[in-house]
Amino acid sequence: MSVLDSTNPYRPGAGISPPVLAGRDVLLGEFAGVVHEVAAGREGQRPWVITGTRGVGKTVLLLEMLQRAHDAGWVTAHVEAGPPGSLAAGLTRALYIPLRQAAGRGRAAQERGERGAGAALRRLLAVFSAFKFTVDSGGKLTFGVDVDPAAAVELSGDLGTDLHQLLRSLGEWAREDGSPVLLTIDELDAATPEDLNGLNKALHLLGHEDLPVPVQVVAAGQPSLPGILARANAYAERLYVFRHIGALDGAAAAVALAAPAAHLGVTWAPDAVSLAISESWGVPFFLQSIGRFAWQLRDAATITRADAAAAAELAFADAEGLFLARWERSTAAQQALVGALAALGGEAALGDVAARLGRTPASLARVRADLVASGVVEVPAPGRLTFTLPGFAEFVAGRSVSG
Ligand SMILES: Nc1ncnc2c1ncn2[C@@H]1O[C@H](COP(=O)(O)OP(=O)(O)OP(=O)(O)O)[C@@H](O)[C@H]1O
Ligand SMILES: [Mg+2]
Structure with missing residues (x-):
């Protein structure tokens, strides 16, 4: 089977949508409820933060x-918060297309002799232009329409206040226009402390408007994100609705593996599915990766247990870069704990890990907390530790053997 098999339905990667998005129905159902509420002019929900x-x-x-x-007819914008750009720069890029389209519609309406851009749109374009000027003074992104000088806006220079003005005028336009706005912010844990502080402040102010504005914000980041947000502003803990997503449960993982193949007439043998699930721990990236290799390895319309076993080996070998990055980002003290946990098979009591290092469990509390926050380990039960990614224990153990 060629590596270039274009029918291979699996999509391992970063931010690449899977053929079947399995196991997220509860969260998506809740999101559908928010979409409904906001569209109905009700308050919607506090901004969401999804961690995992x-x-x-x-x-x-x-x-x-x-x-x-x-x-559902909403205006949408997606921002990546991490470097190299600032949050403000990312936001202006993300809003540019929808706002330019809105400006264009306003202009076309005016040319047809209808009422042109409404007051809220004119104000939004003015605030946006002023905001954009603070991040892009060269003015590379323009609207091709003159911003109403009567609506010219002076910003304060404080990111939180200015971002609040922008989001509020966005919301007022959304209300006038009848289409709510969804703003998603990915990798928020990678934003600078100044950006996080500005975002917290802006959303805090936005939450105190007399009339709720139809703008829903959903951010995502590593498990460290809630702590990072709270360090930027103590009130952040109450500002957001936090949702943690984990690996898929057995039923959802089976769907993620089997459904894409079934659509193409290929079946996973039941024991192949269970092997792939136990090897991947239900982590979606590894499900896609094992799926992709198993698809290549199969020589019939059925994926066998042997295909799945070989695919898992290939998937872990393929993930060396991911494992290495994780290892190299850890401090010496974190590597020592990780090494001890790996030597104990990847899941152990904290007491046993400490004993192996000749330490007390209490003295490891800080290192352990940092590893949990960065998503390297998690706590499956009180007093126990496990890695979050399958294959990582073997990778770490292999490193210590080879020195
Ligand atoms: N619910 C799901 N069902 C099936 N496959 C999924 C599901 N969620 C994610 N995947 C697959 O898992 C992989 C990783 O997804 P994604 O990039 O969204 O993860 P992430 O949490 O954003 O990771 P990172 O922290 O590295 O940014 C992709 O290949 C994607 O197609
Ligand atoms: Mg991601």
Whole structure:
């Protein structure tokens, strides 16, 4: 089977939507409720923050929400908060297309002799232009329409206040226009402390408007994100609705594996599915990766247990870069704990890990907390530790053997 097999339905990668988005129905159902409430002019919900470890499916969940909101007639914008750009720069880029389209519609209406852009749109374009000027003083992104000088806006220079003005005028336009706005912000944990502080402040102010504005914000990031937000502003803990997403349960993982193949007339043998699930721990990235290799390895219309076993080996070998990045980002103290946990088979009591390092469990509390926050390990039961990614224990153990 060629590597270039174009029918291969599996999509391992970062932010690449899977053929079947499995196991997120509860969260998406809740999101549908928010879409409904906001569209009905009700308050909607506080901004959402979705957390989860690498490869668990945060980005594709945001993409799905954007699609659903778009299908419901919403205006949507998606921002990546991490470097190299600032949050403000990302936001102006994300809003540019929808606002330019709105400006164009306003102009066309005027040319047809109808009422042109409404007051809220003119104000939004003016605020946006002023805001954009603070991040792009060269003015590369223009609207091809003159911004109403009467609506000219002076910004304060404080990111939080200015961002609030922008989001509020966005909301007022959305209300005038009748289409709510969904703003998604990915990788928020990678934003600078100044940007996080500005965003917190802006959303805090937005939450205190007399009339709720139809703007829903959904952000995503690593499990460290709630702590990072709270360090930027203590009130952040109450500002957001936090939702953690984990690996898929057995039933959802089976759907993620089997459904894409079934659509193309290929069946997974039941014991192949169970092997792939136990090897991947239900982590979506590994399900896609194992699926992709198993598809290539099969020589009939059935994927066998042997195909799945070989596919898992290939998937872990393929993930070395991911494992290495994770290892190299860890401090020496974190590597020591990770090494001890790997030597104990990847899941152990914290007491046993400490004993192996000749330490007390209490003295490891800080290192352990940092590893949990960065998503390298998690706590499956009180006093126990496990890795979040399958194959990582073997990778780490292999490193210590080879020195
Ligand atoms: N619910 C799901 N069902 C099936 N496959 C999924 C699901 N969620 C994500 N995937 C697949 O898992 C992989 C990782 O998804 P994604 O990039 O969204 O993860 P992430 O949480 O954003 O990771 P990172 O922290 O690295 O940004 C992709 O290949 C995607 O297609
Ligand atoms: Mg992502």
